[in-house]
Amino acid sequence: MKNRFKRAAKGARLAHNKNTQNIATVDLPVPEKILLPMQQHIGGTAVPMVKKGDQVYVGTLIGRADGYVSAPIHSGVSGTVTDVRPIQISSGAWVPAVEITSDGQQAVDPAIAPPKVNDYESFTTAIRNSGLVGLGGAGFPTAVKLTMKDLSVIDTLIINGAECEPYITADNREFVENPQDIISGILEVKKWLAIKNVIIGIERNKPEAMDVMFSLIKGDPSITVKPLPSVYPQGAEKILIESCTGREVPRGGLPSDVGCIVMNVSSVAFVASYLRTGMPLVARRLTVDGAVAEPRNLRVIVGTPIREVLDYCGGLKGEVGEIITGGPMMGVSVVAPAFPIHKQNNAVLALPRAAAQLPPAGECIHCGRCIEACPIGLSPVIIAKAYNAQNVDELDRLMVDPCMECGSCSYVCPAKRPVTDTMRLAKAMLRKGAKKK
Ligand code: SF4
Ligand code: SF4
Structure with missing residues (x-):
């Protein structure tokens, strides 16, 4: 199907709040334990390659990629595997996770060497x-x-x-x-x-x-x-x-x-x-900001509990409503402060209670601001109408499927309507309708 819209890159003008822009990154101390969920990527859940009691090193393969769209997972500490258990991740799915207790040595796996690349x-x-x-x-x-x-x-x-x-x-x-x-x-x-x-x-x-x-x-x-x-x-x-x-x-x-x-x-x-x-991805840089005493940039070993990350930044400040990984527009809620840092987490934000609470939604006043804000030229208010009418053909005509769930439409809505949530549901309705057909 042909594109009908032009991406005008309008988007939303947000307060940038880049408070840590000039703060140099420091290394978070090696945690006592790390927990590595086997799902830290889009695609197939990795398969644990270790069992309780195994000795591992920095860079040791812990989970092998399962399938073409998947990724292997490695240890960022040396120590002993102390548990392999299922945990619930942010998506709600249960996946195996490997707990490793550090020996404090940070000994590197002897197999680590630069890969031979020639084509x-x-x-x-x-x-x-x-x-x-x-x-x-x-x-x-x-x-x-x-x-x-x-x-x-x-x-x-x-x-x-x-x-x-x-x-x-x-x-x-x-x-x-x-x-x-x-x-x-x-x-x-x-x-x-x-x-x-x-x-x-x-x-x-x-x-x-x-x-x-x-x-x-x-x-x-x-x-x-x-x-x-x-x-x-x-x-x-x-x-x-x-x-x-x-x-x-x-x-x-x-x-x-x-x-x-x-x-x-x-x-x-x-x-x-x-x-x-040859050292695989076992640590990453991330920003810690929001309701914490000392916002900063940290280099963190993957699998470190989020609680330790927050504590290193002086702990939480004031009343906190929610902790998220990622940004305030597209980030995801943290299940619990003991939850580990994943490879793809570029930030940990503590949202003050007032910011985390959704205001009550009012009636749509048909102002069109959601249309102006959509960076890919969709018409969220019209799509919402089609969704409420369960009109799958109209959702297809209005092309809801490229919606990237960026949140701009919700952000600008003066009636505080959960427009992005409706887009998400409308996409699911269109997918389901397409499958039936
Ligand atoms: S969430 Fe979807 S509909 Fe809303 S502004 Fe972003 S791309 Fe457009
Ligand atoms: S921005 Fe909100 S109030 Fe305005 S048209 Fe869109 S949904 Fe309705």
């Missing part, structure tokens, strides 16, 4: 073995993204440095603190996938990140830095592609349909570090 296949195999998933929050296995039947269709690698959600500054710190790995990672992806052009997209509210990238790409005409408007959701893949290249991903299509691959900036920097050291 495209060995490169994607290495990325698959590294356990890398989209570090910007998506959690999609990177090896799958980089695996193409026909590489010749890709001419542009886009590096996502938009970081458009309020509060989060982890990617900004990656630009400032680790720029050489970003460039090295870009050059590796570019070389092995034979990509001609690279565009590094950075929102204008990150001047330091832009300066450092501009200075490093000098002399390489194949890499450009693209300053982007600081409008949410600038970092959404399809919006970013359009902002950087002017190309519009078709309805139901992929970035490769318009010759692009999009990688998060921290993900591409990890590629360089993995190829250099």
Whole structure:
């Protein structure tokens, strides 16, 4: 089906609240225990490879990828496996999780060595073995993204440095603190996938990140830095592609349909570090902000309890209504403070009680602000009408399926209606209707 809308990248103008933008990252001390759920990515749940009593090291494979769209999981501590048990994750699903008690030694697995990469296949195999998933929050296995039947269709690698959600500054710190790995990672992806052009997209509210990238790409005409408007959701893949290249991903299509691959900036920097050291993804940078005593950026071992992350930031401040991982627009509620940090968590935010409580929804006043705010040109108020009437054909005509659940429509609604929730339900209704047909 043809696109009928034009992505005008209107989005929502949010308060950025980048309070930690200039705060250098520090390492969170090694926790006493880590808990590794076997589902920290989109796709198949990994299969535990260890049992209670096993000795493991930093970098030891703990869960093997199950299927093509999946990712392996590794230990970030040395110590002993003290439990393998099912836990409930944010989606509500129960998955196996491996608990490891640290011995405090941080001994590295003797098998860790830089991977041998000499062609495209060995490169994607290495990325698959590294356990890398989209570090910007998506959690999609990177090896799958980089695996193409026909590489010749890709001419542009886009590096996502938009970081458009309020509060989060982890990617900004990656630009400032680790720029050489970003460039090295870009050059590796570019070389092995034979990509001609690279565009590094950075929102204008990150001047330091832009300066450092501009200075490093000098002399390489194949890499450009693209300053982007600081409008949410600038970092959404399809919006970013359009902002950087002017190309519009078709309805139901992929970035490769318009010759692009999009990688998060921290993900591409990890590629360089993995190829250099062979150490898989066992730790990551994240922002801690909101109702905490000392907002900061931390480098955290995957599997660390969120409670320890919050305690390291001076603990909670005032009345807290909810703790989320990710940003306030698309983040997910934390099941309990003992819940572990996952690979794809770029932030932990403590929302004050007042901010976490949903205000009572009023009647729609047909102001059209949700339509103005939708970055992909949908008409949420009209879609809501079709949903209430259970009119599947109309939902199809109104093209609700590309809705990325960004939350902009709910954010701008003066009647405080849960518009995004309705979009989510309308998408499910359309999917169900399509299946029946
Ligand atoms: S949640 Fe969906 S409908 Fe609402 S603004 Fe975002 S993309 Fe548009
Ligand atoms: S923004 Fe809210 S009140 Fe205005 S048209 Fe949309 S749903 Fe109705």
